[in-house]
Amino acid sequence: MAGESTDRVVDEDNGSGHDKDNDNDTLKYQLLGPSLTKAGQDAVDQQKVSEIIYNASKGSKFFNHEQERDRNQTLKIERIAAEKVRLEKLDLSYDLRRADEYLAELELTRDLSQYVIHVDCDAFFAAVEELDRPELKTVPMAVGKGVLTTCNYVARKFGIRSGMASFVAKKLCPQLVLLPSNYEKYTAKATEIRKILAQYDPLFESASCDEAYLNITAYCDENQMDPEDAVQSLRSEVLENTKISVSAGIAPNAKIAKISSNINKPNGQFRVANERTAVMEFMQSLPCRKVNGIGRVFERELDSIGIKTCGDIYPHRAVLTKLFGEKAFQFLAQCYLGLGRTNIEPVETHERKSVSTETTFHEIGDKEELRAKLRWAAEEMEKDLTRTQFKGRTLCLKVKLHTFEVLTRQTAPPRAVSQAKDLYTYALPMLIKLEKEIPGMKLRLLGLRCSNLVTTKKTGLNFFGFTTQPKPPTVELPEPNKEHEIGAEEAFEAAARQEVQDEMNDLEQLSQEAVIPGPSAPTIETGPVEEPPAQWECPICSKPQVADDRGFNDHVDFCLSRQTIREATQDTHSVVDEPSLAIAASRKRKPVNTGGQEDPRQKRLFFR
Template sequence: MAESPAEEKTVVEHETLKYSLLGPSLTKSGQDNVDQQKVSEIIYNASKGSKYFNNEEARDKNLTQKIERILEKKAQLEKLDLASDRRKADEYIAELELSRDLSQVVVHIDCDAFYAAVEELDRPGLKDVPFAVGGGVLTTCNYHARKFGCRSGMAGFVAKKLCPELIMLKLNFDKYTAKAQEVREIIVDYDPRFESASIDEAYLNITEYCRRNNIEPEEAVEQLRREVHEKTKITISAGIAANAKLAKICSNKNKPNGQFSLPRDRNAIMAFMRDLPTRKVNGVGRVFERELDAVGVKTCGDIYQYRQYLAKLFGDKAFAYLMQCYLGLGRTTVQPAEEYERKSVGTESTFGEMSNTAELRDKLLATAQELEKDMVRTQFKGRTICLKVKLHTFEVFTRQVIPPKAIYLAHDLYKYSLPMLSKLEQEFPGMKLRLMGLRCTHLVSMKKPDTMAFFGFKRKPTSLDAIESDSPSTDTSKRKASTLSTPDSNEEQWESWPDELLFEDAERQEREDEMQELETLSQEIDKRRHHGKEIVPNPKKGEEVEEEWWDCPICGRPQSASEKAFNEHIDLCLSRQTIRDVVQETTESKSTDSTPAPKKARLGNEKKERGGLPGDPKQRRLCFG
C-alpha cells in the first residue's frame, strides 16, 4: 500500500512514539520471547485517540525536536577543534581511574515479581494463570502475564487487550510490607548495615561477611538466596560486583531466581561495560537513551569515542555520569536508608475530571489534610509549599511559594496554596483537572529536645516532658554520630505523638507551640550551618551559651543568643522579609536585571545515583515491583 509523503512521515514519527508507549520497563525480564512488534501494535491501537495518547504524542514530538537541536549542535562541534575537550575528558578519566576501588564486594538483591509472588503464596492457584496486581495501572504482574507483553506501569485495559484472561488483583500493601520484613530479617545477618533501596530491593556489602566466614561471595549469595527462599518462599535475584552500580546491573542478568557475579577486575569490568546498552544502566531512561542513540552512543563502550562532545551536548553532570558508566565505576558504600536526608514530603491523587472552583477548593483542602498527616508522621515542617496539577489533557504544572514561616498544618497548607490554585484558574480559564498534589520542601526537622540542647539551646518545659524522659547527657560523642553526621534523617528515633492526643485541641495547641519553638531553633541551626559556621558543641555548662552573641543570618546584625531575644528577633526578621506575593498580578517582564544562574556544575562531582530513594519503605504507599 503506497502512502503519501505526509502519511509516511506520520508513520515514521510514530515509530518513536510506539517505542515510548511500550513503557519504561521494557528492559525488564520475562519479555525475551515476546513479539514486541505485535505488542506495540496492540498498545498503539488501544491507546490511539485518547487524551493520554495525544499528550504522549506531543511529548514525543518535543523530544524529536530536542534531538534535532542536539544533532545540529553536534554538527557544529564537528567543525571545531575539540582537542582541548578530548584532553579534558582524558584527564577526567585518569582522575576517575585513580578512585577505582576493587576491594569491596557489593551485592544487589531484587525480589522476583515481588507483589505477584506474595499473592501467589496466599493463592497457589494463581501460579498457573496470568495475573497482575494493581488497579487502573499495573504495579506488577507474574511471568505468565509477561509472556503476553503485560508489564508494570501499563494501563489495566491495555493489559486486558494483550491478555484477555488476565486476572487483576487489588494491592495488599500491608502484606507486601510484612513479607519484605521477613526478607530483611535474613539479609541483616549478611550485612547489618544493608541498604533498602525499595520495598523489594536491597544493597549489601558482604566484604566483611565473606572474610569472617572464609567464604567466596558467590557461595555466600547462593546461601543467602537459598535461605530467603526456604524461610519466606520468595525467590530473589542477585548481582555481585565491585560497586553498587554494577551489582544493580548484574542482578538483572539472571532474573528470575538467579545470580550473576562480575569479577572485581578492571579488565573484566571494562569488557562488561563495552557491550552494555546504555539503557541497562540505572539513570538512563527512555529519553536519555534516545538522545544518546541519536549521537551514536548505543553502548557504554561507545561513550569513549564521543567523549569530546558529551559535556557540550548534555552538560557537565551528564558528562561525569557517562564517564563513570564507561569505566564501570560506582559507589562502594552501602548504608541504611534512614541515614539519608529526606528532601521533601508530598501527596497527590488522580480523580475524575473536575473544573468547578468550589469542588477544586474542596479537593485542595482534602489534599492539604492528607499532607498534614504525612508531615506529622514524618515530623517535618516545610519552608516551601508546592502545588501540582495535571490538566485533563495530561499536561502537568507546578507552582510554589515560600510562606512566612515553616508550615505543616492543613489549615496553613491550604491557606498558602489556595492563591496558587486561583492564579492557575486565571491562567487557564475553566481548567479541568485530573490530578492535584501538594509537596513541602526545604524541610525543617522537628528534632528531639536533647538534640537541640546539644547545640546549646534550651527548651521551654512542657507537659510532654513527662513522657519524654530525656536526661541531658554530657556524652557528646554518641550524639555526634546521630545528629551532626545525619542532621535530619533519624525520623524513627523521634518519639511519636500519642494518637489519642492528636485531635484534642488543647494538646494540639501545645504540640504546635512546641513544634514552633523547635522549628525556629532548628531553622537557626540550619542557617548557621548554611553559612559555614560549624556549630561546635559546647561541653561546658549551658549558662555560658546564653551570654553568647551571634550574627543574625537574616539581617546580619549581632544579637544576643539568649533564647527569648533570639526568638523575638527571628520572628521580627522573618516578618520583615519580603516574600513573593502569590496574589500579585503577573508583571514578570519588568525585571530585566535577571541574574544569570550560577553554573555550579563541578566536574568530578559524583552524580548521586538517581532514584533508589531512601526514605522509609514503610511509608511508601505504592511501589512498583
Template sequence: MASFVAKKLCPQLICLPQNYEKYTEKAKEIRAIFAQYDPTFESASIDEAYLNLTAYCTENELDPEEAVQRMRAEVLEKTKISVSAGIAANAKIAKIASNKNKPNGQFRVPNEREAIMKFMEELPVRKVNGVGRVFERELDAIGIKTCGDIYPQRAILTKLFGEKAFHFLMQCYLGLGRTKIQPVENYERKSVGTERTFHEIGNKEEFRAKLWSIAEELEKDLARTEFKGRTLVLKVKLATFEVLSRQCQPPRAVSTAKDLYAFSLPMLEKLEKEMPDLKMRLLGLRCTNLVSTKKVGIELFGFTSRPKPASEVADSPVEQEIETEEAFEKAAREELQEELDDLEKLSQEVSESTERQDEAAASPSQPVYWDCPICSRPQVAEDRAFNDHVDYCLSRQTIKEAVQGASDAVPAEAPAASKTRKRRTTESPDPRQKRLFFS
C-alpha cells in the same frame, strides 16, 4: 507496564485488585532477613535493596555467591517470595547485574578491572540506570550504542551534552559507581512530598476533599522523617496531561495537615479562577527548604549545637556521586511517566475518534475525513486540525510505535532538547567492597 497499555495489547487481560498493605507487610519480612546479613542495608524502594556483605562473608568465611545464595534461599523459605540478585564491586553494576538472571537467579561480575571493563564494554547504554529513551536516542545518533562506544567519542561528549554528562558517561565506560551503602534516612533530604493519581474530576468539592486527604498523608510523612517545610509546592496534572505547579512560602515552617491545607488552598483557588473548566487527574503537595524537628544535643557548658545549613556544607565526593545517579534516575523516571501520559492521551484520542466515526455512521449526513499519512487514522477534514495532528504524530514517533506495535520503526527525528540532568564526578570504588542489588 501501565494497565491501559496492557489492555490495548491484550483485551482479554484480567487485572487483579492491588493490595498495598500486603505488599508492605511482605517487604518488612524480607527486610528483617536482609538486616541479619547487613544491619545498615539500604532499602531503595518496596522491592529493591542494596547490601554490603563484606563483613558477613569475612565473619562466616563465605564466598559472596554462597552468601547470596543462602540469603535468597532463606527469603524464599520464610516468605515464599523469590528474589533476584546482582553481585558486584559497586551499586551501579550490582543493579545492572540483578536483571541478568531474572526471575529467581543471581549474577556476579568479578571484582577485577578486566572483568568489569569487559562487562561494561558489551552493555547497551539503555541498561544503565538513568539513561532514558531520549538520552539513548541522542547517544545513538553519534554512534554510541554500548558503553564500550563511549570512549572513542569522548572528544565530543562535553560539547554536545555538557561536562557533567561527560563525567557520567565516562563512569559508565569505566564501570565506576558508588560504594557507600547506608540506610536511606542517613541521606540528606531535599524535599518531602506525596501525590495521588485518580480518575478525571472537575468538581470543586472533590478538589478540596482530595487536597485535605493529601495534606493528611503529607503530615504523616513529615512526622516520620522529622521535618517541616518553609516552601510549599502544589502540583496538578490536568485532564489534558499538562502538569502545573504553584508554590508559596508560608510565614512559618509547616508540617500539620491543617497548615498544609490552609496554605495550599489559595493556590488551588487561584488555579480555579484562571481555568474555570478545570479538570484534573493528579494532585500533589511537596515541602522543600526543609527544617529538621529533631532535638539537638546539648554540648559542653550547656551550649546547644546549631546544625550548619546545607549551603554551608561542602558536598563530599560520595554525596556528589549519589546526587549524580539520583538525578539521572529521576530524569529517566520523569521521561517514562511523560511517555505513559502521552500514550494514554493518544489512546483516548483514538477512542474519541472511533466514537465520532460511529456517530457519523449513524447520522444521515456523512462528514469528510482525511487519513493521516503517519498513523493512517482518519482525521476531520479541516486544515489546521489535520496539520496539528500530523505534527503531533511526527514529534511522537516513539508513542506511535508503541500504540501500533511497530517497534522496528526509526523515529522521524530526535527530540529537540533533552532534559537537564545533574551529573558530577565520582570516586573510584573500593575493590574490597561487594555490593548487592535486589529487585
C-alpha cells in the same frame, strides 16, 4: 497498520513545519513504557505488542500528550545530531585531551576490593499475592488498579509490564487477573526478608521495598567464603524462610551489581569479577539503557549520535561535554569505565528532602470540588508530616491538567507549615492563581509537596539520661476540634460571599485556636531547629508580610476572603488582571527557540 501519521493540526506554533512520517516509531517505542528493559520480555513479539498498545491508545488524551512530548524530543535530538556533525568538523583535540585526562583521573579512583551485591525480589508484589493464593501462580496476574505496579511472569509472556495501564493490559491479555495492591502485606514480607539480609550485612541499604544493596566483603572474609557461594546461600535462605525468590548481582560496585541482578532473573544471580578487564568487557557491550540513570529520553539522545552501548561512549568522548554538559559527560565516563560507588549504608542515614502526596481523579473543573480535593490533600499531607515528623518551609502545589500537562507552583510561607489548615491556606492562593491563568481549567490530579524540611523530632535532649518521649509532636488539638476546624473551613468560603466583617471575626477566632499554642508543649518546642523569621510576600496581593510571634499572619486569610468575594461577584465579567492574561496567552505557545539563539542543549546531572 501504522500508515497515517495522524492528522496534525498544523498551526503557527510549529515553526519548523516539517514532520517525519516515522515519528510513529519513536512514539510507539515510548508507548511501550519505561520498563521495556525488565526481565521476562525476551520471548515477546514487541512489534505486535506495540501495535496493540498503539491502537488501544490512539486518540486518547494521554496519547495526544505523549505525541506532543515525542515531537519535542524528536526536534531536540535532531538538533543534537546536527550539532554533533558540526562539532566533528572542528578541531576537537583540546576536548579530546580533556576527556582523556578525566578518564585517567577516574581510573585512579577505581576500587576493586569490595564485594557489593544487589538483591532484587522477583515480581515481588505478585509473588506475595501468590503466597496467599497459590492458584494464581499459573495464570497471568498483575497487581495495581489504574496502572500496574507488578505482574507475574506468566503475564509478562503477553507483553504485560509494570507501569502499564490496566485497560491496555487487558487488551493484551483479556484473562489477566487484577488484584488491588496491599502495601501492608508487602512491607511485612519485606521486613522478613530484611532480617535475613542483615545477617550478611548489618549496614545494608534498602533501595526500595523489594531491593537492597549489601557489602558482603566482611562477611566473605569472616566466613572464608567466595562471594558467589555467600550469595547462593543468602538467596536460598531467603527462599526457604520467606518463600520469596530473589535474584542478585555481585560486582565491585553498586552500579554494576544493580545491572547484574537483572541478568539471571528470576531466581538467579550473576557476577562480574573484581578485575578491571572483566568490568571493562562487561560494560563494552552493555546497552546504555541498562544503566540506572539513563532512561528513555537520554537513551534516544545518545542513540542519535551513535552511542548504543557503554563501549560506544569512548569513541565519542570528545563531543559529550559540548552536547550534553559537563555532568553528563562525567556520568558517561563512569559508565564507560564501569565505576560506581562501593560505600553501602543504611537508608536511615540519608536525610529526607521532601514529603509529598498526590491523587488522580476524574476530570474536575468545578471550583468547589477542586477546593475539596485540595482540602483532602492538605489533610493527607498533615498525616504524612506528622508520621515523618517534619514541617515544610516551602509548599508546592502540583496539578495535572485534563490534557496531562503538569504544572507546579510553590510558595514559602512565613513559617514552616504542617497543619492541614495552614497547608490549605497557603496552597489555595496558588490554585486560584492557576484558575485565573488557565480559564476553564480542568484537573485530573492534584498534589502537595513540602520541601526545605524542618524536623520536629526532639533529638539530643537525652544527654542527661532523659529518655526522649516518642510522643508525636502535634499535640495541638483534641479530635473533636479538628472536625470543627474543617467544617469551619468550608464555611469560610461560603460565608466569604456574604459579609467581610463577620468573616474576619470568624477567621480571627479560628486562628487563635489553630495556631500552635505555646503552653501545651511541655518540653522545648522543636529541639535544635531555630526557624529564621522568613521574609515573605502575600501570594495574592504581593505585599511584603511579617509573621507575628505565633508564626502566622492573618493577612493572607483576609486577602483570600476578598479574593473569593471578587471571584464570586464578578466572576463572568473578568477583573482578571492583565499580566495573568498575558501568561495565559503565552502558555500554549511553546518557547520555539528561534534561529539566532545558540545552543539550547539541555544538560543533566546524575547522582554523585
